[in-house]
Amino acid sequence: AAGVIQSPRHLIKEKRETATLKCYPIPRHDTVYWYQQGPGQDPQFLISFYEKMQSDKGSIPDRFSAQQFSDYHSELNMSSLELGDSALYFCASSYPLGEQFFGPGTRLTVL
Amino acid sequence: GQQVMQIPQYQHVQEGEDFTTYCNSSTTLSNIQWYKQRPGGHPVFLIQLVKSGEVKKQKRLTFQFGEAKKNSSLHITATQTTDVGTYFCAGRSNTGNQFYFGTGTSLTVIP
Numbered sequence: 767a768a769g770v771i772q773s774p775r776h777l778i779k780e781k782r783e784t785a786t787l788k789c790y791p792i793p794r795h796d797t798v799y800w801y802q803q804g805p806g807q808d809p810q811f812l813i814s815f816y817e818k819m820q821s822d823k824g825s826i827p828d829r830f831s832a833q834q835f836s837d838y839h840s841e842l843n844m845s846s847l848e849l850g851d852s853a854l855y856f857c858a859s860s861y862p863l864g865e866q867f868f869g870p871g872t873r874l875t876v877l
Numbered sequence: 878g879q880q881v882m883q884i885p886q887y888q889h890v891q892e893g894e895d896f897t898t899y900c901n902s903s904t905t906l907s908n909i910q911w912y913k914q915r916p917g918g919h920p921v922f923l924i925q926l927v928k929s930g931e932v933k934k935q936k937r938l939t940f941q942f943g944e945a946k947k948n949s950s951l952h953i954t955a956t957q958t959t960d961v962g963t964y965f966c967a968g969r970s971n972t973g974n975q976f977y978f979g980t981g982t983s984l985t986v987i988p
Contacts, residue, residue: 808965808978809920822975856919865910865922
């Protein structure tokens with residue numbers, strides 16, 4: 767069965783650079799979530815989309831933005847990267863109010 | 878803001894012993910989901926509870942949702958080494974499509 771795809775799996779950036787993370791949800795799932803998980807931490811909700819429209823915003827910094835495209839894939843854009851942005855970034859998809867299927871995550875390292 | 882706490886943070890048990898993790902929200906939840914994350918992996922959905930006082934069982938796992946829909950618990954009977962991982966609850970807010978993950982309980986099972 768198809769799963770959530772995230773790319774890249776690993777990303778290394780310098781401070782103040784930008785990064786774009788991509789997420790391809792499970793086909794026919796209409797809700798996408800983005801989470802940030804620091805080492806030893808719980809996943810922190812960043813933002814969610816329902817039917818390509820932003821539905822909720824969590825603790826997403828102003829330096830980050832996200833969107834969902836017509837083919838339902840989503841991108842998380844991160845600018846002016848800081849050391850503290852180093853984390854695992856998960857994307858999850860679901861039907862409305864249903865279980866979330868998580869992707870394998872993108873490990874971002876900011877040097 | 879919304880907070881979801883879990884206790885204990887860490888638990889070491891001998892194989893065959895029981896294990897319980899408790900999840901407490903500062904506000905009433907619409908529903909609650911439980912996830913398991915193995916080291917180096919991504920969260921994997923276990924169950925969703927929706928109704929006040931709901932109890933669900935999956936083999937050796939028993940999940941409960943409190944009457945006030947502010948707390949939940951996961952109980953594992955006769956733990957096995959395959960139960961090792963971090964267990965997260967994730968509460969869905971009453972006012973939107975965002976999930977607040979608990980702080981997680983890391984379970985170690987000693988053979």
